[in-house]
Amino acid sequence: MxxxxxxxxxxxxxxxxxxxxxxxxxxxxxxxxxxxxxxxxxxxxxxxxxxxxxxxxxxxxxxxxxxxxxxxxxxxxxxxxxxxxxxxxxxxxxxxxxxxxxxxxxxxxxxxxKNDLVEVVTGEDIGPRLRQTWAGACDQIRQFDSPPYFPIPTATDEALATLTRGVTQRVVYSRESLEYPGNFRRSIEPCIAAGEQARVVHAVPVKLIIVDDACALVSLSIHEVDVHHTLLVVRPCGLFSALVALFEQTWQNALPLYDSRTPPPQGAAAPPQRPLPADRRMLALLAGGVPDEDIARELGISRRTLFRRLEVLMTRLGATTRFQLALQAQRRGWL
The missing domain is CATH 1.10.10.10 (Winged helix-like DNA-binding domain superfamily/Winged helix DNA-binding domain)
Structure with missing residues (x-):
């Protein structure tokens, strides 16, 4: 050199x-x-x-x-x-x-x-602003995730890079996020495997990203026509505090998705064998309330095959209902 x-x-x-x-x-x-x-x-x-x-x-x-x-x-x-x-x-x-x-x-x-507390970003400026703010996170990112999604092809890679830097990511997904074709396998599951803390609710109140204690990004997309036209950047103020409180309350009420790194709870009975990745994905989608048709499509199988897999899992765990299946799967650390 x-x-x-x-x-x-x-x-x-x-x-x-x-x-x-x-x-x-x-x-x-x-x-x-x-x-x-x-x-x-x-x-x-x-x-x-x-x-x-x-x-x-x-x-x-x-x-x-x-x-x-x-x-x-x-x-x-x-x-x-x-x-x-x-x-x-x-x-x-x-x-x-x-x-x-x-x-x-x-x-x-x-x-x-006084006019700097809320900034309006529109059109083609939204994508670069989202990426810039996400990349600047130092401590934690809190997010409500739901379609429609702004077209950022590298979004998953950037989320994984942020996790690698040690930034905590807590995401509340809507059921629509899990139902969105290919989204669970392509985006959600890799982030959970990398350390993201994920939960699910039937519907999130707003599309939201809170970066550290510095700003909140609120999407005002028009869902019916899938137009991403306005993004609000909210800096620390009363509105920012309300958005943080909204996230934390929703997070407390949301159902956890599985974490592939989490061992079974202490004292739980060990299963005869660990579930296949496809079965864990199926259980997570079931726990999120995704309909059978959408689960089958996400897994690339027929509804009949889906029902057979459910029957096998229920037999292995001694469950007679789907509720018991979810309960037993969570006790064994499968969710």
Whole structure:
């Protein structure tokens, strides 16, 4: 790799220009006594001491003993992690400082920002705004999910990437979400497998995404003609607090969908064998109240095959009704 690229990478991590020059020379000459390194880089004694101390503090170089012993670069993994965490902490502190200054201004002059609490986004601007806000989540995303869906082909991949970053996702799905052709297998199930917390209700009161405690996105789509024409961006205010309360109340009343990572409850009887993925999908759809025809279509089977699978599962779990089937499946951690 070119030394220029290495130097630029170190500068982006916060290493000073002189220390970068010294480190590049160290890579070429090590092991080498520190005075010889200074002579090779043209640094005087004070400059050499300050720059090398910076490398030692960053855990990129061995400590100089001062008795002429040779110095050398250290394996960079630990040092780079240290610098990365340090820069991240500095960036977080800077963001807090700037945001705090703005909030102070907003509190001093509320009249100047009264129109900024609710923003209206329309037409082709909706998709990019949804993606931008979702990608900016730091802590958690809370969502009411229901058709019609805005056409974002990468939506599932972006949701999975957010989960990978450690952002908590809690989603309340409407029954229509589970009935929407291909949506359960293509979008819902992969997100649950990746750690999403999912619940279902018959119908959600509004299409909603709450990102951290920063903003709420409210869709005003016209369901009858499937037109996605207006999105409201609501920032912290009384309306925002009401939307958060609405989500939390709905979440408490919703029925959990299965989580493929959750073990059976402690003390539950172990089933003779784990259910097939298709059977778990079928149970989740049943628990969500999806009609038999839509479940069969989602699984790609006939209604007759669906009924046979249900009979087999009911026999395995000792259930005589669908209610008992759902109850026994949940007790065994299948839902």
């Amino acid at each position: 070119a030394t220029g690229e290495v130097g630029e990478a170190l500068r982006r991590l916060g290493i000073g220009v002189t220390a970068v020059r010294l480190y590049l020379a160290l890579l070429e000459l090590a092991p080498v006594p520190l005075p010889e390194l200074g002579a090779a880089t043209g640094l005087d004694e004070d400059e050499l001491a300050a720059a090398y101390a910076e490398l030692v503090e960053a855990r990129l170089s061995s400590a100089a003993t001062g008795d002429g012993e040779a110095v050398a670069p250290l394996p960079p993994a630990a040092g780079l992690q240290f610098l990365g965490r340090l820069r991240a902490a500095e960036l977080d502190a800077s963001c807090i400082t700037v945001a705090g200054a703005f909030d102070t201004l907003r509190r001093r002059r509320p009249a100047a920002f």
